[in-house]
Amino acid sequence: MNQPTTKENADMSAQLDKAQKSIDRLFATRNDRWYPQCHIASKAGWINDPNGLSYYKGRYHAYFQLNPYGSEWGNMHWGHVSSADLVTWRREPLAMAPTLEVEKDGVFSGSAVVGDDGRLTIYYTGHRWRNGVNEDEGNLQEQCMAVSSDGIHFEKKGVVIPCPDDKILHFRDPKVWKMGGLWYMVFGVSTPAHRGEIWMYTSNDMEHWTFDRVVYRHPDPEVFMLECPDMFPLEDKWVICYSAMGLKPHGFEARNHNNAGYVIGSWQPGGDFQQETEFHLWDDGHNFYAPQTFQAPDGRRLVFGWMSPFTEPIPMQEDGWCGQFTVPREVTLAGDHLRCLPVREFSDLDQDRQDFGSIELEVNGSQDLVDDAQTADIAMEIDLAKSQAERIGLEIHRTQSGDHTLVCYDDQLGRVVLDRHCNTYGDRGYRTAPVDKSSGKLKLRIIVDRGSIEVVINDGLEIMSSYSFPAEGPRGIRLIAESGEGKALIDSLSIARLGTIWEEPDR
Ligand code: FRU
Known part of the structure; x- marks a missing residue:
């Protein structure tokens, strides 16, 4: 992993300090009329997707996309909270700030696993605007890696999967797991023909990754990107879920600006995913997007969604903060659907x-x-x-x-x-x-x-x-x-x- 993948523009602890000071400034005038009591939110600033959900060294860790500099989307960092029991949460220091050239315009979404060396290893997307200022000419996105021995301080390792084609405008949100001695990664891609796909890579050592296959392609040509894909086993099935950009509303379905859902099927390592159900929305409300699942130490499959305030007006933005997670939910199989229930701990x-x-x-x-x-x-x-x-x-x-x-x-x-x-x-x-x-x-x-x-x-x-x-x-x-x-x-x-x-x- 060499230049420019690890070229540093700034020092991370200085960037995190600066970001924390901004959060503290915004917090000083935060209006609490709608600020949540029993949902995860940043102390101030904007949040979106849950990132790096994991259980490490006796605590649950929830990171999230964070703009510490305002209550709108932008300047993506990773915020962090942790909990011993999924009920009571502690605010932790901000985890990740953009410091490398390849993430100049944001440390985007990603996931966490406990690595072969026992360190918490995160995979995330380093993001740059192709034209240096906005999305008009697309994004330059690469999958990056960072490691931590305490879940709090991260050391960046740079790019592990560069974008293979400059006609690819979206290439992001890695989700990683290990199975049968091999590491698997899936992430969302918008192909040069603007089709939404999920690509799968594999690795033996967590650093060198090889393209395996397109594990899912959205059938609707209007769906141009599958954000925050996730892929996980549930009983004897596999679930692929994603947050679809470009899906049009039909009847009661898919009425939000972007919509998150899943399909259930079968999958074996080295094989194709066989889809066995229709696409179902994760959630039928106005505000649910970019969910991420992870496995609790007792084996339960848990999910947090981001309550996405896509449609204006978004009045909490006047209050110095914006965005919260759903309560943590346990996911189980119910025929051709997923059942989602607030975790039993929530009743405490x-x-x-x-x-x-x-x-x-x-x-x-x-x-x-x-x-x-x-x-x-x-x-x-x-x-x-x-x-x-x-x-x-x-x-x-x-x-x-x-x-x-x-x-x-x-x-x-x-x-x-x-x-x-x-x-x-x-x-x-x-x-x-x-x-x-x-x-x-x-x-x-x-x-x-x-x-x-x-x-x-x-x-x-x-x-x-x-x-x-x-x-x-x-x-x-x-x-x-x-x-x-x-x-x-x-x-x-x-x-x-x-x-x-x-x-x-x-x-
Ligand atoms: C989904 C998303 C991700 C991206 C992140 C940027 O809400 O657009 O695809 O990584 O948010 O904040």
């Missing part, structure tokens, strides 16, 4: 759970449940078979102005709806998720934070993640039934407050 944040028992609401009836919930973990079961109301659900983040986000079952659609049309702040619009009604019951778990809502449907068969920025004043939760021939029957309903995930309070 529960406080003062209030049990409302079973509730019967008259047509167009309502019941105020909580006057002011900054955070909540709501569990409810609706008897669909016996209810006749047309919509049954909860107005969340309900303020005196009448602002709220509605999460309900809609009997006309036969789907769960998350509707933000009564929001003053942020993008509005609704998203829906399909519901299996065969049991006659609908089980919802709703995790509410100061600026977000996650809806877990029927134990994670579907899940929706959306920002919801409440207006001023107390934030109530109200149960509602709307229209229809008769009552709404709620078998059970309980609401807990959620404690903070941070080991040390920010202030």
Whole structure:
């Protein structure tokens, strides 16, 4: 690995110091009205993709794409938090700043593995603009490597896979694993013909990599890039997931600016991936992108997504920060789908759970449940078979102005709806998720934070993640039934407050 792959433009610790000072400056005036209590976010600045998710030396490590210099995308660094138990998180020093010539315009996304020498080894993309200023003439991207003995301080090793063709405009986001004595890497490529592909490389020694195959090519010619691909085994299957650029909305599907999903199939080392299912979205909400999975020490497959605020207005940007992760979720196989459930540890944040028992609401009836919930973990079961109301659900983040986000079952659609049309702040619009009604019951778990809502449907068969920025004043939760021939029957309903995930309070 020689020049210019390791040519240094700057000293990393000086760059990290400078970036940390900027975070501290932004933090001094951070407005906390929507800043999360129980989701990972940077102390200040912009974040996007989860990076380098791993378990190393007794702690979980979550790194993330970070702009320490403002609350918009740019100047990509890696921020870092860690946890012993997936519940309580510690802010760690910033991990990576651009210092090499090949990453002059950003240290982009990547993954982490514990290397053969026991060091935490990260693979990431060194990014440069071809024209030196913006994406108009494309990107010059190369896969790079860095190592660490503590997960905190990294030593860069430079480029391990250069971009083989200057007509390739996107070439990034390596995800690495080891199997049968061999290292595998997949990353996203936009080919000279603008097709979205995932390329696979292999290595014996973690430094020298050989092209193996195009392991996945998106069938839609409009999909020009597959960002943040991931490939992992689940029971006897393999899952390939990616964040597709160029996918067009159709019906209820793929309504976000960019959309993350997966296909399930079979794969053997040295062979092609055999796709066996349709493409499914990971999440049906407004804000979910660039998920990354990793394996917990007990074997569970876990995933964090980035709650992507793609559509303007993005009001948290005025508050000195922007972007949060979803809660950590466990991924399991459910037929031709993935089931995603908040990890069981998340329930350790529960406080003062209030049990409302079973509730019967008259047509167009309502019941105020909580006057002011900054955070909540709501569990409810609706008897669909016996209810006749047309919509049954909860107005969340309900303020005196009448602002709220509605999460309900809609009997006309036969789907769960998350509707933000009564929001003053942020993008509005609704998203829906399909519901299996065969049991006659609908089980919802709703995790509410100061600026977000996650809806877990029927134990994670579907899940929706959306920002919801409440207006001023107390934030109530109200149960509602709307229209229809008769009552709404709620078998059970309980609401807990959620404690903070941070080991040390920010202030
Ligand atoms: C996805 C992405 C990645 C890239 C990173 C840059 O959100 O565009 O493809 O590595 O963000 O911040």
